[in-house]
Amino acid sequence: MPKKYHIDFKATLPRYTPQGKSGVVDFREGCQRCGQCAKKACVYNVYDKRCFDSGQMTDSIDYLCKNCFRCVQSCKKGLLNKSINPEYVKMGDAYWTPEIISTNWTQAETGKIPVSGAGYGGPFSGPGFDSMWTDMSEIVRPTRDGIHGREYINTSVDIGKKPAMLKFNEQGALESLLPPLIELPIPMIMGLPPFGHVSEKVRIAMALAASKLGTLLLVPAEDYHDSLMRYKKHLIPQVSIESCAQFKNKIAGHRAIEIIYSKGIEGLLKEIKQNFPDTIVIIKVPLDGKEVEITEELAIGGAAVIHLHADDHGNEIGKANPRFIKDMVRRVHLRLVEICLRDQITLVASGGIAMAEHVAKGIICGADAVVMDIALLIALECRLCKNCEKHRPCPVTIDSIEPAWGAQRILNLMSAWRNQLLEVLGAMGIREMRRLRGEVGRSMFFEELEADVFGRLFGEKV
Amino acid sequence: MEISFIPSILIFCCQNSVSSPKKLVEEFEHPERIKVVELPCTGKMEAIYALQAFEKGLDGVCVVACLEGTCHYLEGNLRAANRIHQVAVMLNELKLGEGRIALLHVDSAGSDLFKQSAQDFIRRIQALGPNPLKQAA
Numbered sequence: 001m002p003k004k005y006h007i008d009f010k011a012t013l014p015r016y017t018p019q020g021k022s023g024v025v026d027f028r029e030g031c032q033r034c035g036q037c038a039k040k041a042c043v044y045n046v047y048d049k050r051c052f053d054s055g056q057m058t059d060s061i062d063y064l065c066k067n068c069f070r071c072v073q074s075c076k077k078g079l080l081n082k083s084i085n086p087e088y089v090k091m092g093d094a095y096w097t098p099e100i101i102s103t104n105w106t107q108a109e110t111g112k113i114p115v116s117g118a119g120y121g122g123p124f125s126g127p128g129f130d131s132m133w134t135d136m137s138e139i140v141r142p143t144r145d146g147i148h149g150r151e152y153i154n155t156s157v158d159i160g161k162k163p164a165m166l167k168f169n170e171q172g173a174l175e176s177l178l179p180p181l182i183e184l185p186i187p188m189i190m191g192l193p194p195f196g197h198v199s200e201k202v203r204i205a206m207a208l209a210a211s212k213l214g215t216l217l218l219v220p221a222e223d224y225h226d227s228l229m230r231y232k233k234h235l236i237p238q239v240s241i242e243s244c245a246q247f248k249n250k251i252a253g254h255r256a257i258e259i260i261y262s263k264g265i266e267g268l269l270k271e272i273k274q275n276f277p278d279t280i281v282i283i284k285v286p287l288d289g290k291e292v293e294i295t296e297e298l299a300i301g302g303a304a305v306i307h308l309h310a311d312d313h314g315n316e317i318g319k320a321n322p323r324f325i326k327d328m329v330r331r332v333h334l335r336l337v338e339i340c341l342r343d344q345i346t347l348v349a350s351g352g353i354a355m356a357e358h359v360a361k362g363i364i365c366g367a368d369a370v371v372m373d374i375a376l377l378i379a380l381e382c383r384l385c386k387n388c389e390k391h392r393p394c395p396v397t398i399d400s401i402e403p404a405w406g407a408q409r410i411l412n413l414m415s416a417w418r419n420q421l422l423e424v425l426g427a428m429g430i431r432e433m434r435r436l437r438g439e440v441g442r443s444m445f446f447e448e449l450e451a452d453v454f455g456r457l458f459g460e461k462v
Numbered sequence: 463m464e465i466s467f468i469p470s471i472l473i474f475c476c477q478n479s480v481s482s483p484k485k486l487v488e489e490f491e492h493p494e495r496i497k498v499v500e501l502p503c504t505g506k507m508e509a510i511y512a513l514q515a516f517e518k519g520l521d522g523v524c525v526v527a528c529l530e531g532t533c534h535y536l537e538g539n540l541r542a543a544n545r546i547h548q549v550a551v552m553l554n555e556l557k558l559g560e561g562r563i564a565l566l567h568v569d570s571a572g573s574d575l576f577k578q579s580a581q582d583f584i585r586r587i588q589a590l591g592p593n594p595l596k597q598a599a
Contacts, residue, residue: 023502027541054514057472057499059506081535083502086477090484090500392494 004152005185007213007415009111012408014381016396017053018105020062021098023085030079038074047071056395062088092384095128095313100354101378104413108379111412113419128314128324128352129361131446138429147422155421155433157187157369159216159256159346160280161304179304180278182255184215186418187363187433189236189348190410191218191373194312197388198377199399200227205406206376207231212407213414218258218371221247236282241268256280258307261294266301282307282348287328288317295332295347296339305346308332308367312374314352325351326365333366333438342438356420366438379413380406469521469587471496473580474511476504476539479528479568480576490581504528504565505538509545512563513552519596522587523549523563524580530567539567559590 039047046064053060062085071080091098103114125131147153160181167175190210192198203219204227210217211234219228221237224247228235237250238258244251251257257272259265261283272281282305285294295306308329309317316322329349336342349362350371362370378384381396388394425433428442436442451461475483477500484498501507504527512523525546527539543565550560564586566579 023506025503025506025535025538026508027505027535027537028508029541029544052508052510052514054511054518057497057511057515059508059511081503081505086500086502390494 004148005155005214007111007411007418009412009415010408011110012108012405012412014105014109015401015405016056016381017051017058017060018063018102018381019058019088019091019098019383020060020065020085021088021102022062022065022067023083023088024059024061024065025081025083027079027081030077032077034076036074036076038071038076038080041074042071043068058087093313095352096354096374096378096384101382101384103355104375104378105381107416108409108413111415113416113423125446129326129355129358132326132361132364133444133446134357134360134364134424134428135442135444136424136427138427147419147426151431153422153425153431155186155418155425157184157433158182159184159189159282159305159348159369161302161346162344164344180255180280182216182280184369186213186215186414187369187421188359188414188417189216189218189369189371190376191350191371192220192223193373193377195386195388196377196382197394197397197399198223200225201401201403202380202398202406203228204231204403205380205401206410207235208403208407209376209410209414210234212411216256221250224250238284241265244268244272251279252276254279256282256305258282258284261285261298265298269301269303280304284309286317287325287351289319291328292332292335296335299336299339299341299345303345305348306332307348307350307371309349309371310351312351314358325349326361329362329367330365330440337438356417357424359417360421360424360436361443363433363436364439364443368434368437375413376410379409381409467588467592468492468495469584469592470519471522471524471584471587472512472515472520473498473524473526474504474507475500475526476528477502478534479504479526479570480573481570483526483576486573486577487580489577490584496584503533503535503538504542505533505535507542507545509549509552512546512549516553516558516562516593516595519593521562521590521593521596522583524566524583525564526566526568526576526580528567529569532569558594561586561590562593 044066046061049064050061072082088098092101106114158181161179163176169175190206207217207228211231216234216236218236218238221239224237236256236258237254239247240260241262257279269281283298283303284307285291287308287310291308310325311317314325346368348369348371349367353370353372354375359370380398380401382398430436475498487493487496487498504525507525515523525542527542533539546563546565549563553562554560564583568576
């Protein structure tokens with residue numbers, strides 16, 4: 001039996017006290033010294049471990065508190081109050097919510113799936129990926145020995161052009177020339193985040209993580225310095241048509257390169273194919289309303305991999321009333337199915353991939369793999385304060401991380417995400433990630449259900 | 463008098479007193495020198511918060527609380543006032559200048575009052591000069 005793919009996770013503590021959800025208000029002055037202090041009764045000893053981080057201005061109690069409310073209820077004089085920390089509530093934005101940020105922090109710290117024992121109190125549908133429900137019909141029975149058991153669930157995907165058919169000669173030997181193909185053990189490619197203090201150390205941490213995971217990291221050619229050369233096998237240099245000639249020496253010898261789409265790309269593609277026949281070319285196409293036509297044209301022209309990218313929130317680029325990435329990727333996927341080219345081409349989607357479930361949902365919508373970028377920055381403790389965009393110092397000094405520490409945090413996050421993918425696949429009864437691609441039969445879309453049920457009564461939604 | 467010193471200021475702000483204090487501070491002259499920490503109630507602010515901030519080298523700490531009698535926790539702003547007084551006494555004893563810490567009472571509609579009072583406080587710190595502990599460090 002071949003060796004199973006495994007990500008080595010290891011508890012990796014954050015360097016700074018994370019922003020906690022709780023806001024414990026302690027009215028200590030009124031204490032009557034009753035001798036039965038509610039603080040001593042804390043089963044998690046958060047009051048003993050309490051410390052104040054003067055650099056961050058964070059009180060560790062807000063992070064350590066598990067919200068059991070025991071102290072609030074036990075204090076005889078009612079001196080302890082609990083609220084929600086406003087600094088926590090204001091982290092991130094409407095898409096990258098405080099919950100997403102803090103859950104990713106926990107996963108990057110522990111490498112384990114976050115478990116909430118208090119049930120799910122939120123809505124059952126929402127915008128974006130939340131309007132999509134995945135099928136868990138096979139969860140009725142426990143698997144024989146769990147997701148890591150004998151029934152191996154494969155999360156590998158292939159990046160590259162797949163031939164429509166193979167030709168053999170009379171002796172039975174293969175005649176067709178096989179195009180280069182990269183098998184990734186996880187359907188996640190890494191990308192440098194669009195903002196943040198992405199220093200040399202951060203890039204090394206990400207490249208190191210990519211090499212340990214066996215996946216790839218997209219690096220703009222201008223940020224591709226000599227210190228990254230040792231991870232060459234796991235790097236994809238990104239160039240534009242204009243900068244391609246300038247960075248020619250950086251492209252050479254890579255398994256894949258990425259070119260940002262613009263008109264007249266065909267000539268460059270031919271040139272690269274001639275000069276670097278063993279290199280897979282990924283074409284980065286913006287999801288701006290023209291993606292279906294562009295992808296179709298590129299697919300007919302023989303493109304191997306298309307990287308469809310939305311904005312940081314997974315929205316259509318440059319539109320006042322944008323569509324969401326899941327709908328746009330689905331349209332591209334279905335168009336390629338229609339013209340019978342879907343199996344030959346690889347689709348990679350990026351933008352708004354914030355949680356493990358987004359990976360599965362992106363693949364169900366038709367992508368072969370997704371690109372993680374901002375989530376990687378969150379693994380390195382980013383709070384999405386966007387101080388970097390204002391040229392102010394990073395509150396968690398991401399630029400000065402230890403690369404080994406950063407790589408381990410990313411490995412932990414990836415491990416937790418992959419385990420969730422295994423859970424999703426196991427619950428669906430699917431044992432192969434490649435089979436999940438475009439498998440909308442394993443999901444339900446709220447908009448479709450709403451139209452189906454209420455559309456007949458109330459007409460088309462305006 | 464020409465003042466070249468730009469103080470670094472920490473503002474603890476009750477979430478019920480001023481809405482979006484961070485946005486308001488962006489309109490100040492040197493927003494990069496001002497850190498705003500929002501609290502569920504100023505009663506959460508312990509004396510150690512301010513003392514550690516001074517130890518770290520910050521030049522002034524300003525606490526923005528609700529108006530008296532309007533605290534959502536009933537007496538959080540009164541407790542904050544006590545703690546600030548304690549810190550001011552300690553600053554005086556340490557000869558750091560008791561004026562480096564101040565309490566402002568602002569209600570949720572008082573964004574103009576907040577801006578004015580906070581800028582007055584910054585000017586006062588400018589006049590006091592840099593935190594001697596920062597120079598010692």
